[in-house]
Amino acid sequence: MSAATVPKALDHSHHLSDLARARESSPLKSLIKYMGKPGIISLGGGFPHPGYFPFDSISANVCAPDAFPLHDAPEGTRTNASHGVADVQKYGGDINLASALQYTLAMGIAPLRTFIRDFTTRVFEPAYADFVTYTHAGNTDAARWSIIVDTLFNPGQGYFTEEFTYPSAQATAVPHGVKPVPIKIDAQGLSAEDLRRVCVGWDEAAHGGMKRPHVLYTVPVGHNPCGTTMGAERKKSIYDICVEYDIIIVEDDPYYFLQQEPYALPQQRTASTPTTDAVDGEAFLSKLAPSFLKFDYQGRVIRLDSFSKTIAPGARLGWYTCSPLFAERFERQAETSTQNPNGFGQALVAALLTQQWKGVDGYLRWLRGLRAQYTIRRDFTIDAFARMFVLTPREEGDTTSTVLVASSSKDSKPLFEFVPPVGGMFIWMKLHLSSHPAHPSTPTEVDELERSIWVDLAENGLLVTPGWYFNAAELKGQGHFRISFSYSDEKEMVKAIAIFARVIKAAFGDNEE
Template identity: 45%
Template sequence: MASTSSAAKPKAIDLSHHLNELSRSRVPSPLKDIIKYMKEPGMISLAGGLPHPDLFPFAEITATSYVPDVDLRSTSGEDIHSTLNFSIPKNVSPSHQNTLSAALQYGTSYGSANLSSFIREFTSRVMNPAYSDFEILLDSGNTDAWNKVVNILCEFGDYILVEEHTYPSSQAVWAPMKCIGVPISIDKNGLIPESLHDTLKNWNNTHPGVKRPHLLYTVPVGHNPTGSTLSLERKKKIYEICVEYDIIICEDDPYYFLQFPPYTLRPSSSETQKTAENPVAFDRQAYIESLVPTFISLDVQGRVIRLDTFSKTLGPGNRLGYFVCNPLFAERILRATEVTTQSPSGLSQALVEGLLTSWGQDGYLRWLSGLRDSYTSRRNWMCEIMAETFDLLPSPQNITDDVVAVQKGHASTKDTFPYFSFSFPKGGMFLWIKLYLAHNATYQDLKTTSSSGAVATAKWAEAFWMDLIKEKVLLVPGSYYTPIVGNNERMIQDSDVVFFRVAFSYETKEEMKIGIERMAVVIQRWWNGEASA
């Protein structure tokens, strides 16, 4: 990821034809214009209805954070030597530009200029956008950001390109607009470029008289729900296809810094797989180069809108993230922001700004590297517990996942069959399992009495999920991630298979083990014919 000087990079091309009528019609908020004039030297403002900072109840906020190189996999984070303090006073001083008088006040919808400057430098160093005039615009997290993307680009009834398993909340944004998802096939390595190309190439034949989609929504790293991560080669192919067919890419990337080294299945007697210990000296460049480059690093035209967030790195309750996009889209999003959410929470901005400036650019990268190590350990725990609870076998040719799970102790029997399959996550927080129902008697009985295999699958999945809940283990049904393909109707899933998402991000290793053991009890009950739908 060699850096290229801004002078050598092109500027974003004109993509204004992608804006919807609502976005083109927005005008600046007059009240926001007033705020910028208030900052002129010598100005006496009798205009804005701003509360006086002396009447804010907070005099100073002092925070204690971890140092960026703390080992999050041990208890060392509780050691006083692993922490640092920073404060946010009410008023500005030579040593404190980050103040409560500014954080708690009305301001421009751009948000904190200092925080935006930190993020811009970070983006330039780590993401290396391929065009020179990219903009940074703060938002209230990626859900807020995606809502704004939809509201500047999509008209009622538009078709939107999505992965065949896609994040549910992203659909809830555009479903009231009667938009329609166009499912693109994915595998254990993410969105399949050839499927995207075939969909667009054949659009006029498959959808005669219907406007072709012009927006692709994708979660490219640690995909939610499947855990897949797009390679650089796939990203290049997808970007080229989007240039060919004039598609805007929304790169929703909350798990970007949670990219894992490969997991190798080991015999049950082998030693637990471990992540690398923290190095004595952190190698910033080596860490950056270990990450798959982003879509914006390929984007010479400004057709990628990147959604970045602090939710998975500093805490979702901050409700703070940012866009990386071309100036046209940033300006239109800003106009919408002025009359809706305004700027993100001032307190959140101030705390995050204080933390990041205390750590510095390299310190933040060091923290992110430590997070990756911690979530890698959690991924490893989940895979190891699966191997302890079931026999995991290499997948046969007709199954594209990494392994299939069979009943413990039955790996060598001739009549063995897979309960489910999964691939080892390459990033993120989730493991995606695919249950096979061909050998499930309850499901086969349902098929004989149901109007279709899809109806039988849905009934079986609901009953199985409720049984999991009764056993006190909670998974997310795969049906939640099925694209909406019209009139709030979801894409019909294949018969004979059911998906579930299993998270390894939250529970302890001991709780994970109990949860997977409970899942195994339910699976055996249903495959032994001891449960009914």
């Protein structure tokens, strides 16, 4: 029967659930037509560089396809193989493939669970005794944020989050009837002052009958997309507000170990200015912003960690740290959804951490190296902008955060600004659209101009991620672009920033050399 004579499937859309109908396509669908364009440079993805994956190659000793006989062996000559049973060997040390590749506990295999518990205790220092750690499949889907949505929310409720936030978290919650409630951000991330303002002034009627949210979702380090990092003082302030208003904190922290030293412009550096540090493991940890767990004496923080940015996304592994109550509920749901995380990934990562790298200290040394590499990438990228624009520092309200304002020359109008990130993979740029000849004055005009400039960049061979992809609630992009420095090599990055400079200067009518 040829394809031309085979009937098409009927439309069975009337069988779809309300949840399935509520799912929307990705807001990045407008990027798709540019993806395959020859020569296109993409700074839009948040991918770790594959050169930083710790596996040079992977191999396994496998059974031959005829390992098992097709008939029973005569009495007295039977072996394991003749009974259809192969001798499964250990993958080194304590990593038993017979266990790792079997249906197993949702919490993960024992060697990996032990490592994670020890690592969490030493690095994050939870402030209560009975915290629980266990593995998940390292993704936004059922293993992580989706389980939290199912566990903590009823339809019609909302959650606090940054005014620009991780889009997959939003896309997961919206079909469940759970909406984001945006909180303002500044150079250090989510604003404690604005969180308190919203909590104090919450008006159910003004929010369509929604009760004040009882969950805060935040990416506190190397924020996606804003690149901001919360320090200890900010986290303590936010935690205290959450205690006062009984709010659960979901700390989604995949970029935690990619924290970096503050950026210095080339003219501000001296020969003695270190671009990376060579400290030992304990000094390295002392320089990192603490987790919310360090302030959590009530068990109200659900921390999400991932190996995706530090080992490899394909490992599909991460872990929760939370109270026994939440852990038990998450485990019950995992048992009927993802079950256990993938066994091959668990075996490989557990062997890497516990045997090849000899435990927590070895992993910390690896993390120190990654931190140095991403710092070098960040510095190279901002230095490239400094060659194409004049970058003028502007202090924010605190002394720890500096905004760099870009113009064509020292005396020309500002074109865009950004806070040099001290963590993660992203630079979050805010265009100075008030300097644009069109002088947009309404949110719609700003949104249309942002989209127009984004299209010009794409047509000229550069993909960046537009701000509207990340907006929470009804916000527009407000003239923002996210640029990733994690993936492209130096030659490609220089070319990309040259395209960016040419398009932005032309758009603003500012071609002064």
